[in-house]
Structures are given as structure tokens and as C-alpha cells.
Amino acid sequence: MIHSFLMIGQSNMAGRGYVQDVPIICNERIKMLRNGLWQIMIEPIHCDRPFTGIGPGASFASAWCNKNETEEIGLIPCAEGSSSLDDWTVGGVLFENAVFQSELAQRTSKLDGILWHQGENDCNPEGVNHYYEKFLVIVETLRRRLNVPDIPVIVGGLGDYLNTGKYGRYFRDYSLINKVLLEFANTQDNCYFITASDLKANPDNIHFNAKSQRIFGLRYFEAYDKRINILEPMKEEISKINELNNKPLSKAEKTALIGNEFGKGNMSLEEYEEQLSKVNDKE
């Protein structure tokens, strides 16, 4: 049985890190949901925009696989770029889609956690003041509707770079959102907060870059695994990421990656078959 995780929130959960900036993560025990079915994960995991890239999901799942050496993990991508907390209202399309996709996933997996990252779009006094109560309704309703009353919810903080740079004026209150998210984690059962401290942004100064998303995913996993808040950058984050990158590829993983290149038209039929037979010969 696959252990599944729902990913919701706005663009930094969907992922905007540039795919070309980090080594591929490919692990046959990491699946992603498409049309209600599981397939081997190849990033991007989300499809909310044509330019969706690296989010926290892949390194979260890799760390999970290191801990759970024989089982499979499935990621349910439902985050939507630029969405405000009000866009996630119960009954709205984003919320209902997330519930429905999770229900499809539950037919063939056990829903084990919810990963949340959202708040850039609520960085204003009104947004801050009502964040706790609005988010509570979302979390309580998700848990009830999906029949997972005690499921861990891991909430990620907003980037410390947000109030600098070109669009900084829109994010002046980002630290107040982080305060509410931490307060939420401290006062609600089975909720944990992870800091975005030290993480870096794309040139837009809005979105975590790919390397930082890899680190962020590790923090999400650490909070999930230990059931603790992560309030400071973790020791050895970088070396742990390098370990993930050095994992040798299995036959199934090589086959998936070769199939992806052939499917995109980056490889001739002859080259494809040659590479496939090499993979098979080596086993």
C-alpha cells in the first residue's frame, strides 16, 4: 500500500525552482498522482502552470524513502499558484479538487500527511488577522471529509527574502504570517511548523529556487518524521541533499528516464532501443 501525501497551498508548494538547476531525483518508490492513477515521479510534480518546476515534494519523498526502505510514497499535487487563503475556502474549486484527488488516491493508498505552503497572497493586515481562523476551518474540514482526524499537517514558513527586491512592497507583512503559522502549529494537534530561514529565491525574489526547495523538502520530512517544529536550518542539510543526488539509478528508474526523453522527441527510435537494451543487459 502506497503512503500518500497531499500537497496544497500556492506557488511555492507547486514549485517554481528551475528544473535545470538541480540534479534529477528519480526513485521508483516515489509516485505522483495523475488522473487518479499513480506513476513514477518525474518532476515537475505539479501542473498548475506551464512553467511549474521544482517544489519541496521530491526531496521530501526521497528522505521518506531513506527512512522507509521498502515501502512506496505517493504525492498528490493540488497546489495552485497565486492562490489566497480565501481561494481555498471550503466548497471552492481548489478545496473540492484537493478533497476529490485525495479520495481517488485513498482508493489505492493510505493518506499519511498534508503539506501546506501558502501566505504570500495574504501578506496584509486583513490577511494576517483572519489567517488562523480561516486556516483552521480548512484543516478541520479536510481531516473530517477525508476521514483522517489525526493526520499530521506540516506548514512551511514564508521566505525571509520576501520583503526585499523588486516586489518587496507586496510582502511587508510576511513575518506576521510566519508568526500565525507557528502559533497555529503550537496550538493545534498534529500540526508542525518549519522555517524557511536561509532559503534563497529565484531572481523574482518571490519563489524559492530549486536548491532551496530541495532543502525545504528535507525540513518538511524532518518535521513530519519527528513530529516537531523546525525553527532553525538543520545541520548537514547540504550533505544530505548531496547524498540524495548520489543514489544510483535502478533499472526501472533508468527505463523511465529514457522513455521520457524518447517521448519528448529528444532521442531517435534506434537510440532509444539501444539505450533500453543497455539497461537490460547490465542487470
Added chain:
Amino acid sequence: MIHSFLMIGQSNMAGRGYVQDVPIICNERIKMLRNGLWQIMIEPIHCDRPFTGIGPGASFASAWCNKNETEEIGLIPCAEGSSSLDDWTVGGVLFENAVFQSELAQRTSKLDGILWHQGENDCNPEGVNHYYEKFLVIVETLRRRLNVPDIPVIVGGLGDYLNTGKYGRYFRDYSLINKVLLEFANTQDNCYFITASDLKANPDNIHFNAKSQRIFGLRYFEAYDKRINILEPMKEEISKINELNNKPLSKAEKTALIGNEFGKGNMSLEEYEEQLSKVNDKE
């Protein structure tokens, strides 16, 4: 109100044409559904595989826009690569996801048509023999559940190249599937068949190439628009495709394409802002 179309079936409806092989289609009146919300379409429209490419949707929608000069069209991508007709059983994840996505779309659009392409996975005597009855249940249930009893359903034929080439032995009965699809169109109300005659494949000899998908989309539109079967290649298909390619881009379209390149990390912040200001200056 957006006029929406549900796209279902297997890989050739999802699209496997190489994106680099055809000029971009970008039209601010063509939307695609993501997480239950509409956004300006940038191909690929489907996300069923990491290597999804060009399907019939974009040129179908372009032709629709030429006919409907002020209105908007929305595409609902729910096809799944390699799916058999049994995978589309009522109650299964593919079917239920297609119904749910259509219901989300119906909150903000009028569902006007269903585009179907499927059958490669049923090219065997058993598959052929039960195709009509199984497909009828799918069509009738979709129409009832979505409350669109008379909605046109356009079914596309399988490629004539299928029984040649490397994997030809799997598709020996492809012409029998085409026969059933045509019979279905001839005997069911508001159903129309379009031929795949003359269309060409990728090197895999399974998937329509990008140029052929552009033509296929025009045939889907012609059948929808005229409420007729298309049994032969249409005159002037190529010149109509060239017309689509020559459409000048609006400000919104240029902005979307520039934003896509910036979002992918293919452009610096300075270059992005320079290009944006050029677009704005010109208006």
C-alpha cells in the same frame, strides 16, 4: 461564459506530438482547466505524462475561435495514456475524475462537447466485440451525470499507420475498431466520427506527430461545427493550419509567453522586464 469541451481517451487525445515540431498556438480566448480554474492555454494541455506534447485540442480550439469571434473556449484535459476502454469504466478513477473535472468546469462554463480518442489498447477480437456496448454505457452515463443529454460526442479514428512498424503486431485489428467507432456515430444521436486517414506518426509508429495532430484538431472541429462525419481528409487542411500559425499575437498573449519563459528560468529579470515594457509600449 466560456464554452468548454471535455477531452477523454488515451494517449493520442492527451497528445504525444513533439512540441518543438510545430509553431506555438496562443490565443487569449483559449483556456485550459487546472485545479478547477481557467488559465490561458499554453501547450501541452494534458499532464498525464512528463512527456505529454501536442494533441488535437489546440487547433480544435483555434478553429472554434475563428468561427466564434468574440467568445471564449475552455479545454478540460482528462485523457490518460495507455488506457483501455475497461480503464474508463463508470465508477473507475479515470471516469470519475473526468466527471468531476467537468463539474468543476461547469461552475464557470457551458459544457458544449466531448472529444474522444481511444482504441489502440483494445485492438484485439475481444476488445472489438465489446467496444460498442461498453462505450455506449460511458457516453450515456457521462451525458446523464453532467446533465447534457444531447451534447455532441466526436470520436476520432485510429491511425492507418498502426499495423506497420516496430509495434505493428499489437494493432492488427485497428481497422475493426474504426469500423465500430463509425457504426457508433451512425447509430447514436449527436455522435460523429472523424477519420485519421493520411495522418502521420512519430518514429514509434503509435502516436500522431505534432503536424498531424494540428490537422486532426481541425477535423474534430469540422465534425462538431457541421454535425457531420468526416470520412476523408478535408480540402485545404494544410493552408488552414498555416492560417492559424500566422495569427498575430495580442498583448495578453505576448505577456503570457514571456511570463512562461521567465518562469522557466530561460530569461533574466532584466530581460523579462525589458520585453514586458516593449509589449506595453507598443499598444
